[in-house]
Amino acid sequence: MTKKKIGVYVCHCGGNISDYVDIEKVKEAVKDEANVYLLKNTLFACSDSSQKEMVADIQTNELDAIVVASCSPKLHVPTFRGVAQRAGMNPYNYVQVNIREQGSWAHSDNPKGATEKAILLVKAGIARAAESEALTSSKIPAANVVAVIGAGVGGMRSAIALADMGTEVYLIEKEKNVGGHVANFGSLFTTDKMGYELSANLLSEVKKRENIKLFTNAEIVEKKGSIGNFDIQVKVDNDVLPLHVGAFVVNTGFDSYQPQQGEYGFGEQTNVITLPEFKKLIDNSSERLIFNGKAIKKVAYIYCVGSRQNDEGDNKYCSRYCCTAAIHASVQVNKKFKDVTNLHFNRGIRTYGKQELLYEESSKNGDIYLQFSLDSIPEITQKGGKTFVKVKDILSAGKEVETEADLVVLVTGMVPRENSKLASQLKIPVGRDNFFNEIHMKLRPVETVIDGVLIAGTCQSPKNILETMNSSMAAAAKINSVLTKGEMTLDPTLAKINPSQCTWCGKCAEACPFDAIIQTEFDGRIVAKINEANCKGCGMCTPVCPTDAIDLAGFTNAQIEGMIDALAE
Amino acid sequence: MASNGQPKILVFSTEKISDPALDLAGLLKKHYPFTIYTISVPCSSCIKPRWIMRAFDKGFSGVFIAADGTDCSYGESCGEKTSQVVTTTHQLMRDKGLKPSQLKMAAICSVCAEPVVKHLTGFMKELEKMQS
Amino acid sequence: MEATNNDSMNRSNAGTTDYDVLVIGAGIAGEESALKLADMGFKVLLIEKEPSIGGKMILLSKVFPTLDCAACITTPKVSETARHPNITILTLAEAESIVKEENNLFSVTFKKHPRYVVENDCTGCQECETVCPMVVKDQFQFNLVARKAIYIPFNIANPRVALIDIENCTLCGACEQKCPSNCIDFTQKEELVNIKVKSVIVATGFKLFDPISIERYGYGRYKNVITSMQMERELAPTRPFNSVLRPSDGKVPDKIAYIFCTGSRDHTVGNPICSQVCCMYSTKQAQLLMGALPMADISLYYINIRAFGKGFNEFYMQAKDMGANYVKGKIGSISEKENGNLILRYEDIVTGKVTEKEHDLVVLSVGLLANHEITKVFKNEKLELDALKYIKQPDLLQSPATTSIKGVFVAGTATSPMDIPDTIMSAGAAASETSGYLNQWS
């Protein structure tokens, strides 16, 4: 319904506006606009006294909308929405008009032009206010309960963090045992803490907390709903449990790259093994490093196996953890066993940050570093029952070096764990590298485009434990901050579908990046409906509708066209 | 047409990204013709072709979409979707005998004060030429 | 899932305390921790020693590996922080002393430096700058250009209000006469404020390595040797000049060199570790330069390329494909020619030969250093540092945000060099840990 009693305030901003824009002329030009009930100028609209005056004006005159023509909306929209609210007017019935940054300042070279433009901008603001609708933020109940999927070290840490912040947790692990990869590790970089100890510590912390329920041998089989209110079915052993949760933190981890048959002799030569296997060997050997009954004196590490691949492989990325893990393993070897030589065939060592100190320690131990590029990768050959590694070493001007090795360790990278069922259940997008993809790498690295589905740890990208912990706790903090009140307030600037116009062509659902359009029944027909919990108010769905059935609140056809008409005058 | 006989341009800017660039231009007193008016929307891919056509109908000579490009906080598909809006509108414009060059789009980031002014003044010159 | 600020819940059980959390440092780490805790309903005081919040990130050009505009992605966060009803921000504020009391409260005294401008009244019109006669180096443009004694730190500063650099002010009063909103106030005094808080987050960030101490690079003597931070400013959309220029004669450079690991991985300057971000930011700058100066030759002298994070290796490969010339080499020294060009003497590792090459601009990829002054502020219990002088994380693998003092947490580059995504995650971890701690309180 058109607003009939609009209050209009034109601000001088000291002289910032009035030095260029003729305020009196503006007032004169708009005073007879339809629906303008009250028109004032003010020295500083944002000042306390002026705000009080507006509140009083709104109340005594029972204004139904206000327009403030002053500075950029970026500065004072919250201020004047507050004014409206205090006066008992709906904050969305207030319209800000920018006659400073895009008026007096932009056209300070042309006061006449600036004034002419200000007049039209104010008229457009009045048109917009006339068509403005009162919007109220709706609240939906939200369960302060999170399903953490995967109980590796990351998942357990997410669960503990959430529980400590007062969120109830279901921790769902598909294997019999928790701890993921780390449960099987001995000494860890960079603290030399034991992996199995870390995992056991976390498990005991999990068990201490009453608000964490741990399910092992468990998997999600069904999911319905949206943020705040998901209904899931979890298969635990042979039972199926229905659970109600507000959100998910996905901590499903990684897989170690499995070298292909014949890759650097893997699968063909028995003394070619992977880094995880080598770590186990170190842990299980005492005093002497023995492999297949043979004492190992020379270990050759081949780096970047399954990572940083050229066009023939899919994995273009660096696996981040492995340079440090391999060097740490070699340092362990030197600590534990006498007279073992470590030869590192690498592609440029990436011990970033403080991990550099480990690289230094290994070099001091006498480890040998040789560097190769993808154009000439190391060759592993067998001669007379002995294994040789041959490479063109970049670090010595491309000289060809051949050396014997008792054991070849393939420093295998991380690959995304096969989890397509879960990904499609939760609609988690994957990136170019096939890891789960965040919504914004910089600012929202643990959120996905699906509200209420967060990703943490190595399912998002390769990470070491420290980084896994940080991302898991960050995901916990984020989702706790959303659910902690037990209800969510939805921003009212959402899309709205006029069901009588909709013919369910599905175009809007396709355009929406946030999975916010669902089907519903109207008059016996299927039509589109906005799932308000997911809608972000971007409006991407609105131009694609062939029947023009969608309007974005605050930016309706009536409002925008009203503004266009006013500006075109 | 404005009092000085200059063509009018309607700019669709976006609240978080390109409108701040226009604000910054003002702040830095980088001048551009005053017959350029802005309507700010959440995301450039929500602009309806009918709004653009309305602007032409009512006498605007040009419409400029200051798009978000890759900085859009609503996701990567924004650029592609905004281009789609432009393509659809170009078709409608052709049907009405308008020149496609009367509708322009460029990605503008929040501190692109200088580029946005360049785009707009350049566009104005083109429209003036078209007019004469 | 956006936070709803207008009716944010108040979960504070502050009682006799003033705030639940004091966050020290308003870079991206401090902002992120503050926002998360404020969204949870805690009352947060965020103090920043500079006149604007935003830390280093707000001054960057674009950010790797996505090349988003740094300003576009950080200013919404900055204003969200500034507007949040549960966050109080104080700029130009520095903690003086923090004492942990027996009741586990922290008694905090901080200094609020005067701005000499009434913050709430200044409209940011910059009229004052036009009349101020004093011209000094602009620290926010890393001395590439000058500013006035009364100045707005930079265009996207928050709060975007003026301040007077009183040391350089002659008290001529010109600004006072010019200011349309009458907000200049020379009578403002330094204030000491005492408050009580329940917990503290240290988010004091990093310091940049000052390459003046590496004499053989000639920084400070040779005009065309600049730091990467200066190059960030030259490339930023809010840059001081219209194009990338070299300082000696304002010429557009076309043979640019990057020297990696300047001040990192180097015992002779006391910093043995890798700074984690400089390989990537140099690669980013190279890509931006190739875009801005298509004809320029860009050579990057490196030891190893640390392109380890999500999308980083791909970003590095992309720079190579675009034509960036990566040279594995150890830099011996730099000498200056009469025309301002620079001769780089280096050992080319691939050929094993000592080689010389001429460049017209050299950018030093300076490293990150620990900013550990804050430890002095903790008066009774000790905030411990690790061997590298970063804030010590005693439980690194299990609770990385905890410190040697219970109730004091740490976020971002205060713990170690790291990029923005890692900083955001570390800040989230600090918020989570702090919230857990505060929940136990009640």
Ligand SMILES: Cc1cc2nc3c(=O)[nH]c(=O)nc-3n(C[C@H](O)[C@H](O)[C@H](O)COP(=O)(O)OP(=O)(O)OC[C@H]3O[C@@H](n4cnc5c(N)ncnc54)[C@H](O)[C@@H]3O)c2cc1C
């Ligand atoms: C050889 C090697 C050595 C390493 N050494 C170190 C070191 O010394 N220091 C260090 O910091 N880091 C090290 N790392 C890295 C470290 O292992 C990882 O950072 C860590 O394991 C990541 O933990 P996560 O919880 O993300 O993943 P994971 O350990 O993979 O755990 C994921 C869990 O999720 C479960 N899961 C998966 N899918 C589902 C599903 N659909 N439903 C339910 N549950 C599911 C899995 O069963 C698993 O328990 C090393 C890695 C390797 C390979």
Ligand SMILES: Cc1cc2nc3c(=O)[nH]c(=O)nc-3n(C[C@H](O)[C@H](O)[C@H](O)COP(=O)(O)OP(=O)(O)OC[C@H]3O[C@@H](n4cnc5c(N)ncnc54)[C@H](O)[C@@H]3O)c2cc1C
């Ligand atoms: C040249 C360069 C380019 C970069 N480019 C990128 C990039 O492209 N992508 C990327 O991901 N990362 C990049 N980085 C890294 C990025 O800058 C950091 O990750 C990020 O700024 C860290 O944020 P922070 O909040 O931890 O620290 P800071 O930004 O340093 O913030 C710390 C804040 O605390 C304040 N403070 C310090 N001490 C006190 C005190 N005692 N009291 C009150 N306040 C205090 C400081 O004034 C500052 O505002 C780059 C870094 C450099 C140097």
Ligand code: SF4
């Ligand atoms: S961390 Fe090292 S070994 Fe692993 S992929 Fe990266 S460069 Fe290769």
Ligand code: SF4
């Ligand atoms: S695009 Fe329009 S008609 Fe098609 S489903 Fe959506 S609302 Fe209905």
Ligand code: SF4
């Ligand atoms: S406004 Fe955006 S988020 Fe909402 S339904 Fe439309 S496209 Fe989806």
Ligand code: SF4
């Ligand atoms: S101090 Fe006065 S003149 Fe200076 S920017 Fe602020 S309001 Fe303008």
Ligand code: SF4
């Ligand atoms: S990130 Fe690269 S340039 Fe920076 S210290 Fe490490 S290796 Fe050197």
